[in-house]
Amino acid sequence: MNASSAKTWKTDMGSGFLVFLIALPLCLGISMASGFPPVAGILTAIVGGMITKFIGSARLTIKGPAAGLIVIALGAVTELSNGDPVGGYRRALAVGVVAGVLQILLALGRTGVVGELMPSAVVHGMLAAIGVIIISKQTHTLLGVTPEGKEPLHLLAEIPHSLTRLNPEVFVIGLVSLIVLFGLPLIKQKWARKVPGPMIVLALAVPLGFIFDLRDEHNYSLLGHIYHLGPKLLIRLPGSLLGALSFPDFSQILSPVSIKYIIMFTLVGSIESLLSVTAVDSLDPEKQTSDLNRDLLAVGVGNTIAAAIGGLPMISEIVRSKANIDNGAKSAWSNFFHGTFLLLSVALIPGLLQQIPLAALAAMLIYTGLRLASPSEFKHVYHVGPEQLLIFVTTMMVTLMTDLLVGVGIGLVLKIVLHLVNGAPLKSLFRSIIEEKQEGDTLTLEVRDAAIFTNFLGLSNRLKSLDASVRRVVIDFENALVVDHTVLNKLSGLSGRWTDREMVLVGLDNHKPFSNHDLAARKRSRQGAA
Numbered sequence: 001m002n003a004s005s006a007k008t009w010k011t012d013m014g015s016g017f018l019v020f021l022i023a024l025p026l027c028l029g030i031s032m033a034s035g036f037p038p039v040a041g042i043l044t045a046i047v048g049g050m051i052t053k054f055i056g057s058a059r060l061t062i063k064g065p066a067a068g069l070i071v072i073a074l075g076a077v078t079e080l081s082n083g084d085p086v087g088g089y090r091r092a093l094a095v096g097v098v099a100g101v102l103q104i105l106l107a108l109g110r111t112g113v114v115g116e117l118m119p120s121a122v123v124h125g126m127l128a129a130i131g132v133i134i135i136s137k138q139t140h141t142l143l144g145v146t147p148e149g150k151e152p153l154h155l156l157a158e159i160p161h162s163l164t165r166l167n168p169e170v171f172v173i174g175l176v177s178l179i180v181l182f183g184l185p186l187i188k189q190k191w192a193r194k195v196p197g198p199m200i201v202l203a204l205a206v207p208l209g210f211i212f213d214l215r216d217e218h219n220y221s222l223l224g225h226i227y228h229l230g231p232k233l234l235i236r237l238p239g240s241l242l243g244a245l246s247f248p249d250f251s252q253i254l255s256p257v258s259i260k261y262i263i264m265f266t267l268v269g270s271i272e273s274l275l276s277v278t279a280v281d282s283l284d285p286e287k288q289t290s291d292l293n294r295d296l297l298a299v300g301v302g303n304t305i306a307a308a309i310g311g312l313p314m315i316s317e318i319v320r321s322k323a324n325i326d327n328g329a330k331s332a333w334s335n336f337f338h339g340t341f342l343l344l345s346v347a348l349i350p351g352l353l354q355q356i357p358l359a360a361l362a363a364m365l366i367y368t369g370l371r372l373a374s375p376s377e378f379k380h381v382y383h384v385g386p387e388q389l390l391i392f393v394t395t396m397m398v399t400l401m402t403d404l405l406v407g408v409g410i411g412l413v414l415k416i417v418l419h420l421v422n423g424a425p426l427k428s429l430f431r432s433i434i435e436e437k438q439e440g441d442t443l444t445l446e447v448r449d450a451a452i453f454t455n456f457l458g459l460s461n462r463l464k465s466l467d468a469s470v471r472r473v474v475i476d477f478e479n480a481l482v483v484d485h486t487v488l489n490k491l492s493g494l495s496g497r498w499t500d501r502e503m504v505l506v507g508l509d510n511h512k513p514f515s516n517h518d519l520a521a522r523k524r525s526r527q528g529a530a
């Protein structure tokens with residue numbers, strides 16, 4: 001530790017411990033939902049905590065498995081299994097290793113900034129689809145029922161039928177867990193904000209598992225119906241940490257299915273991780289800005305190592321990172337301590353972890369899914385602009401009907417088409433046209449033709465290379481035919497992080513906004529442009 005870390009290690013250890021309490025059940029639940037062994041998520045978080053800290057990961061982020069990659073992981077295991085789930089898991093590990101190496105190459109090529117260009121409507125549409133998929137699968141587990149359907153829309157349609165066949169004692173565990181997770185945030189007392197909801201769930205669910213004797217195979221009757229209980233309704237872990245390790249099978253790594261999932265892991269994992277780092281930076285009390293390329297490098301190395309020993313893919317995870325900040329973390333050592341506590345839990349108390357009911361983990365995942373696909377998210381996107389809602393819903397529905405890669409691709413294409421329809425010149429689609437003039441400590445950047453997500457990189461790079469003498473930046477959109485919500489949103493975030501200079505946006509008075517939102521996209525007629 002350096003001198004600064006030595007002064008804050010107690011605070012970082014305390015925060016790391018509280019994040020560990022949140023991460024432990026989530027790692028198990030995400031693994032279960034991904035078709036990986038339950039311990040795989042813990043292996044990932046151990047690597048993400050104890051190794052990436054020394055590579056240069058973003059200061060206050062927590063690295064580990066995320067709900068946003070469940071769909072990709074489960075799809076890889078399923079499509080690569082050929083009827084052999086264990087074989088599918090090991091082939092998915094090989095996909096993870098290659099994806100991790102590609103993330104390292106992307107980081108070395110300094111492409112981390114691409115994460116800044118992703119339109120929020122596309123990203124949130126993708127996450128909403130993931131939330132719906134998680135709910136569609138985990139609802140049946142919470143009810144103690146094995147569904148017949150496999151695809152998300154079929155699983156959703158089957159929920160009413162599963163409700164008529166629910167296993168009452170399993171459902172009690174799941175229902176109590178949901179009540180805790182949704183009820184705790186409603187309590188206004190300070191203690192409620194400091195107590196990790198997932199740990200309260202486990203404190204109630206594990207004793208209920210003992211009361212209902214989930215450890216032993218048996219039947220029970222209720223209202224004339226016979227129901228079955230047994231160990232398959234509990235988490236299963238290896239007897240030792242060495243027994244938890246699994247190794248990749250590269251025999252099908254060049255197959256079309258493997259290549260598809262390599263692309264999905266690399267792109268979706270990188271984008272989600274980079275967006276999380278940007279979001280965490282905005283929450284940082286000290287307003288420090290992370291090196292996105294360095295963090296992507298840490299994630300890539302972590303993913304390569306985690307997949308090589310049997311772990312899930314990792315990202316810089318937003319929910320645990322926010323908890324890390326809320327609990328007073330000061331440095332990346334909090335991430336290290338969170339990984340250390342997870343290592344100790346698997347090494348010292350595997351027997352206790354195996355008493356966790358699957359229904360409790362399903363409740364945690366349903367809670368996460370509902371937050372990703374919250375009705376308030378639809379309302380917020382519509383408030384930003386009707387065209388944003390169209391992109392959001394299109395991305396979500398195409399993802400549900402096909403897969404993540406197609407859904408995100410269609411969302412991006414739709415956004416580009418809307419920009420062209422609204423007047424963005426084809427010549428400026430991927431090239432920013434900026435004229436600049438400096439007077440004293442004021443730099444004026446005049447953006448011409450269009451300021452949209454596909455050409456924002458030019459403006460972004462210019463703003464990151466400002467001379468120290470510049471204290472005020474004026475960005476003039478008078479001659480931009482289209483100004484994208486993504487651009488305005490990114491500029492607003494960047495301006496909020498500036499502490500030593502000012503940003504002023506001008507030239508928007510003659511543009512028509514698509515909604516009343518302050519950062520709504522807007523356009524002007526070609527006749528009105530200079």
